[in-house]
Amino acid sequence: MFDLAFYILAVLIIGSALMVVTLRNIFHSALFLVLCLFSVAGIYILLEAEFIAAVQVLIYVGAVTILMIFAVMLTHQLTGKTIRQVNDQPVPAFLIVLSLLVLTLLALSKTAWEVASSRGVSPSATELGRALMTIYVLPFEVVSVVLLVALIGAIVISRRE
Amino acid sequence: MTLYHYLVLSAVLFGIGMYGLLTRRNAVGILMSIELMFNSANINFVAFSRFITPNEFIGQIFSIFVITIAAAEAAVGLAIVLLIYRNYKGIEVDNINFMKW
Numbered sequence: 316m317f318d319l320a321f322y323i324l325a326v327l328i329i330g331s332a333l334m335v336v337t338l339r340n341i342f343h344s345a346l347f348l349v350l351c352l353f354s355v356a357g358i359y360i361l362l363e364a365e366f367i368a369a370v371q372v373l374i375y376v377g378a379v380t381i382l383m384i385f386a387v388m389l390t391h392q393l394t395g396k397t398i399r400q401v402n403d404q405p406v407p408a409f410l411i412v413l414s415l416l417v418l419t420l421l422a423l424s425k426t427a428w429e430v431a432s433s434r435g436v437s438p439s440a441t442e443l444g445r446a447l448m449t450i451y452v453l454p455f456e457v458v459s460v461v462l463l464v465a466l467i468g469a470i471v472i473s474r475r476e
Numbered sequence: 477m478t479l480y481h482y483l484v485l486s487a488v489l490f491g492i493g494m495y496g497l498l499t500r501r502n503a504v505g506i507l508m509s510i511e512l513m514f515n516s517a518n519i520n521f522v523a524f525s526r527f528i529t530p531n532e533f534i535g536q537i538f539s540i541f542v543i544t545i546a547a548a549e550a551a552v553g554l555a556i557v558l559l560i561y562r563n564y565k566g567i568e569v570d571n572i573n574f575m576k577w
Contacts (some may be wrong), residue, residue, distance in 0.1 A: 317477060328485065332512050335509070336495055336499070336509055337496075346510060352511070352515065358482070360523045362523055366536070367540065370494075371518075375546075379546065379550045383507065383511075387504050387556065389568050390567050401501065402501050405499045408498035411492075412495045415494065416488065423484065428479050430479055431527065451495040458541050458544050459542070461548060462547070465553060473558050
């Protein structure tokens with residue numbers, strides 16, 4: 316049951332990610348990005364990280380891809396048209412990616428992971444929030460400052476003089 | 477499902493994102509490919525958290541931070557793309573070389 320769900324989600328993720336990087340129409344790529352990120356949320360649920368899955372749906376599917384679609388519509392007077400989207404070096408890029416993948420998979424299969432045998436219950440949102448407010452409170456605050464700075468920066472950059 | 481399956485899935489997703497990053501001409505397409513790579517890193521974090529440290533769930537905390545940074549990156553990146561579009565009437569990155577001399 317879980318195996319079947321994993322394989323369906325994996326095929327969805329890989330297929331839609333391939334569509335994202337290869338489709339000529341950038342608007343269709345954005346729509347396939349939504350599908351891909353949604354399937355990644357499913358993977359998080361399989362990994363018993365329900366809160367991360369909810370955050371993924373809210374922030375990635377809800378906000379980031381909408382931002383992408385807005386950018387596509389604002390910058391492309393040619394959303395319907397298909398112009399050349401690929402630069403001159405797909406073959407070297409493919410070779411680089413292929414060698415990287417081979418090396419990564421080789422390293423993955425050679426490593427003996429210390430998988431923990433006994434597991435407790437999966438962490439709830441309560442425990443995550445408690446950890447964020449106690450042990451990880453400093454990185455939490457720093458990340459909130461980063462977010463604030465990025466938002467102000469985005470407004471300043473895109474404002475008309 | 478073992479840890480290995482999830483790691484292979486995330487490695488393949490990272491490779492696809494990197495291919496898009498290297499071959500896209502459109503700046504928005506490049507940003508989308510970067511989002512794919514962020515997601516593969518997140519799958520790694522959550523899978524390690526589930527299989528290696530199931531009681532401390534450090535990986536989940538990390539992935540929350542990664543998602544936050546990814547949102548900030550998308551906002552700033554798209555603002556820069558809009559600015560470039562307004563000034564140069566195009567966002568094909570092989571035409572954008574005004575910082576190169």
